[in-house]
Amino acid sequence: MAKTPPTKGKKPANARQAKIEAARSGAGAGANKIVVATVVVIVAIIAVVAGVILSTRGDDAPAAGGALPPGVSAMGEGFPAFSEVTPEPNAPTVDLYEDFQCPACAQFESLVGPTITGLAAEGRIKLVYHVKNFLDDNLGNGSSTRAGTAAFCAADTGRFQEFHDQVFPGQPAQEGQGFTDELLTEFATNAGIEGEALATWETCLTSGRYDAYVDSVEASSFEDGVRGTPTVRINGEEQDLNTIVSPEGFTQAVEAATE
Amino acid sequence: MSTSLDERDAAARPWYRRDVVLDTVGLLARLFLGTVLIVAGAVKVGHPLTSQRAVQAYEIMPMTLAGYVGLALPFVEVVLGVLLVVGLLTRPVAAVSTLLMVAFVVGIAQAWARGLTIDCGCFGGGGQIGADETKYPQEIARDASFAAAGVWLWWRPRSLAALDRLLFGH
Numbered sequence: 001m002a003k004t005p006p007t008k009g010k011k012p013a014n015a016r017q018a019k020i021e022a023a024r025s026g027a028g029a030g031a032n033k034i035v036v037a038t039v040v041v042i043v044a045i046i047a048v049v050a051g052v053i054l055s056t057r058g059d060d061a062p063a064a065g066g067a068l069p070p071g072v073s074a075m076g077e078g079f080p081a082f083s084e085v086t087p088e089p090n091a092p093t094v095d096l097y098e099d100f101q102c103p104a105c106a107q108f109e110s111l112v113g114p115t116i117t118g119l120a121a122e123g124r125i126k127l128v129y130h131v132k133n134f135l136d137d138n139l140g141n142g143s144s145t146r147a148g149t150a151a152f153c154a155a156d157t158g159r160f161q162e163f164h165d166q167v168f169p170g171q172p173a174q175e176g177q178g179f180t181d182e183l184l185t186e187f188a189t190n191a192g193i194e195g196e197a198l199a200t201w202e203t204c205l206t207s208g209r210y211d212a213y214v215d216s217v218e219a220s221s222f223e224d225g226v227r228g229t230p231t232v233r234i235n236g237e238e239q240d241l242n243t244i245v246s247p248e249g250f251t252q253a254v255e256a257a258t259e
Numbered sequence: 260m261s262t263s264l265d266e267r268d269a270a271a272r273p274w275y276r277r278d279v280v281l282d283t284v285g286l287l288a289r290l291f292l293g294t295v296l297i298v299a300g301a302v303k304v305g306h307p308l309t310s311q312r313a314v315q316a317y318e319i320m321p322m323t324l325a326g327y328v329g330l331a332l333p334f335v336e337v338v339l340g341v342l343l344v345v346g347l348l349t350r351p352v353a354a355v356s357t358l359l360m361v362a363f364v365v366g367i368a369q370a371w372a373r374g375l376t377i378d379c380g381c382f383g384g385g386g387q388i389g390a391d392e393t394k395y396p397q398e399i400a401r402d403a404s405f406a407a408a409g410v411w412l413w414w415r416p417r418s419l420a421a422l423d424r425l426l427f428g429h
């Protein structure tokens with residue numbers, strides 16, 4: 001930064017100094033620094049505030065008017081699967097947090113999915129699914145929400161589990177490609193939804209009936225400390241995935257939590 | 260002191276202390292830090308939830324506050340980056356950018372010290388990851404190099420091809 005020489009002398013020390021002096025006194029010292037700084041600060045604040053407002057647009061009041069899947073009594077709560085099964089009195093609750101687009105969830109499901117559903121079908125655990133959708137924001141698509149809504153539309157016809165079990169093996173090869181409508185319909189048909197029920201399922205999906213519910217589960221599970229997927233909690237206690245990712249390991253964890 | 264350089268005879272200085280060299284270093288520092296900030300901010304724009312979660316994962320601020328910081332951060336980074344690249348108000352912008360980088364380093368260091376296993380989310384992404392996937396030393400070293408560029412400009416904001424020069428003549 002140019003600086004006034006310590007001496008009070010008016011005569012410039014050299015050519016360079018002369019130029020600086022000329023620039024300073026001539027042309028009214030150019031732009032006023034305070035004015036420029038004020039303008040820049042105001043523009044910067046407007047840019048940041050506008051950015052924040054634009055990026056939050058559309059996600060106000062996610063719970064407004066949203067429908068709840070069968071068996072769910074409030075927004076944000078998990079979906080109790082195998083509602084037709086009466087669990088044993090000492091059966092532990094298994095909370096499973098998944099995002100339908102999450103490859104680690106697909107891997108987890110392929111390894112212990114049948115074990116989990118088997119235990120639930122026998123009434124040895126109370127299985128609760130928390131269908132999350134944070135990957136929509138990450139991947140820049142809406143596929144987790146759509147697949148979630150599609151699964152709960154299947155729940156309306158009593159086919160949640162069947163639909164759920166189609167989604168993970170049917171994930172697109174590339175993460176982020178998302179689920180096409182054709183693919184979701186294929187899952188529904190494979191889950192045994194047909195005829196009039198399929199038409200109802202389609203209407204339900206198109207109207208986004210459970211989009212708000214899936215949003216609410218995403219928010220509440222994060223507040224409950226779920227930081228990634230898959231997350232498994234048995235009677236509220238978070239499990240180490242490395243130990244429960246085998247049928248034996250999972251069954252042992254369940255047995256340890258029983259009684 | 261940089262201020263006294265102006266009054267000295269240029270020929271008497273070693274090459275590395277000449278104004279043109281120092282001004283070029285300033286230009287490079289501006290472009291380096293500015294580009295990094297623009298890229299870091301731009302990749303987060305359009306992913307507001309991911310950005311919020313990335314900040315919340317540090318577990319420093321209350322959730323709501325961290326959420327707003329996560330929403331605003333991408334735009335703050337882009338604005339600072341643009342100002343650096345064009346060279347407008349270089350010294351104050353460099354000071355803010357340096358403090359921001361220092362805050363990032365402190366955030367990462369405390370996450371490391373507390374045993375959190377998170378991705379810094381510096382260039383998008385973020386959140387909890389596996390314990391064997393953390394890259395704390397690399398992330399700190401990287402942010403420290405950005406802070407170094409900021410410190411240079413804070414200390415000596417003059418540089419080549421800056422709007423400051425055009426507007427204010429220095």
